Amino acid sequence: MSRVACIGAGTVGRAWAVVFARAGYEVALYDALPGEVTEQAIPAARRSLELLAEFGLIDEPVDTIMARLHPATSIAAAAAGTVYVQESVREDLDTKRAVFSEIAAAAPADAILASSTSALPGSDFLGHIPSPDRALVVHPVNPPAFIPLVELCATRWTSPKTVAAARTLMSDAGMRPIVLNKEIEGFILNRLQFTLVAEAMHLVGEGYCSAEDIDAVLTDGLALRWASAGPFEVAHLNAVNGLQGFVDRLGPMMKRMGELARTDYDWTPAQVADLHSAMAKRVPVDSIPDRQAWRDRRILATRRMKRDT
Numbered sequence: 001m002s003r004v005a006c007i008g009a010g011t012v013g014r015a016w017a018v019v020f021a022r023a024g025y026e027v028a029l030y031d032a033l034p035g036e037v038t039e040q041a042i043p044a045a046r047r048s049l050e051l052l053a054e055f056g057l058i059d060e061p062v063d064t065i066m067a068r069l070h071p072a073t074s075i076a077a078a079a080a081g082t083v084y085v086q087e088s089v090r091e092d093l094d095t096k097r098a099v100f101s102e103i104a105a106a107a108p109a110d111a112i113l114a115s116s117t118s119a120l121p122g123s124d125f126l127g128h129i130p131s132p133d134r135a136l137v138v139h140p141v142n143p144p145a146f147i148p149l150v151e152l153c154a155t156r157w158t159s160p161k162t163v164a165a166a167r168t169l170m171s172d173a174g175m176r177p178i179v180l181n182k183e184i185e186g187f188i189l190n191r192l193q194f195t196l197v198a199e200a201m202h203l204v205g206e207g208y209c210s211a212e213d214i215d216a217v218l219t220d221g222l223a224l225r226w227a228s229a230g231p232f233e234v235a236h237l238n239a240v241n242g243l244q245g246f247v248d249r250l251g252p253m254m255k256r257m258g259e260l261a262r263t264d265y266d267w268t269p270a271q272v273a274d275l276h277s278a279m280a281k282r283v284p285v286d287s288i289p290d291r292q293a294w295r296d297r298r299i300l301a302t303r304r305m306k307r308d309t
């Protein structure tokens with residue numbers, strides 16, 4: 001059975017472990033924090049698998065999949081004998097550089113080496129290792145055990161063969177890879193997400209509406225479409241003559257909204273504090289774990305609906 005390593009077993013690393021184990025890989029998990037794998041990550045992986053089982057989204061018994069998860073005592077021990085290594089340590093260039101030096105020294109020469117970085121261009125921390133052609137960014141959406149999209153982004157050294165093999169591995173593991181044509185900070189998902197959040201902060205900060213209203217615009221409005229048809233398909237479906245008709249009719253307005261958007265909006269600490277207290281009234285901070293569990297159930301219910309319709 002092929003072996004995969006997950007280096008860093010926090011929020012994202014432990015969810016990756018579920019992705020690989022349910023795809024049939026033996027998974028070695030390593031974290032620098034003592035006890036993080038055995039006391040936190042592995043129990044959390046079991047809870048995720050139980051939830052996936054409840055929604056009919058895994059094919060094997062939870063115990064069968066759990067038996068493929070193995071704590072490792074070092075990066076070298078985890079990476080040895082693998083076909084693929086997924087790094088998910090904290091978002092810090094020096095830490096990632098150091099971790100990749102260790103991974104590259106221990107992993108087989110033909111293993112794919114991938115980073116979960118949310119925004120850092122891989123060329124900033126993957127060029128110093130021996131054979132950097134085998135390394136790339138594979139950026140998940142949190143948590144990858146429940147959300148299939150992954151963004152693959154080559155560095156200036158990554159070989160097309162590595163990108164193609166990573167894409168196939170991800171597809172075969174039930175993920176939905178997209179491949180960026182060139183590097184850009186934040187990749188695609190976070191650039192779209194943070195641009196929208198920045199304009200939302202502007203609208204709330206300047207008193208046009210409440211934070212609750214913004215959330216409703218997404219959850220009871222735009223996102224109901226976007227869960228099935230993305231913005232380009234929405235445009236294509238919303239006009240008699242498809243996308244061309246949409247742009248002919250609404251193009252000038254779209255352009256003007258883009259020009260008026262304040263993605264550079266400079267939030268003050270007072271505005272952030274107001275937003276936080278509005279959020280904490282809706283979801284008290286100590287109830288966030290319960291609300292996360294609720295969110296995860298809704299994500300899986302949506303996935304099941306998409307699979308079945």
Ligand SMILES: NC(=O)c1ccc[n+]([C@@H]2O[C@H](COP(=O)([O-])OP(=O)(O)OC[C@H]3O[C@@H](n4cnc5c(N)ncnc54)[C@H](O)[C@@H]3O)[C@@H](O)[C@H]2O)c1
Nearest residue numbers: 008010011012031032033088089090091116117118140142
């Ligand atoms: N949380 C998200 O929403 C999200 C989504 C996509 C990508 N990411 C990216 O995934 C990576 C991990 O994020 P996270 O949210 O899981 O962070 P996290 O803080 O939950 O987990 C990071 C883990 O890495 C461990 N670690 C730190 N240094 C290490 C080292 N030298 N060797 C081994 N382990 C080490 C820490 O002990 C910790 O358990 C980051 O690059 C982040 O940007 C996060």
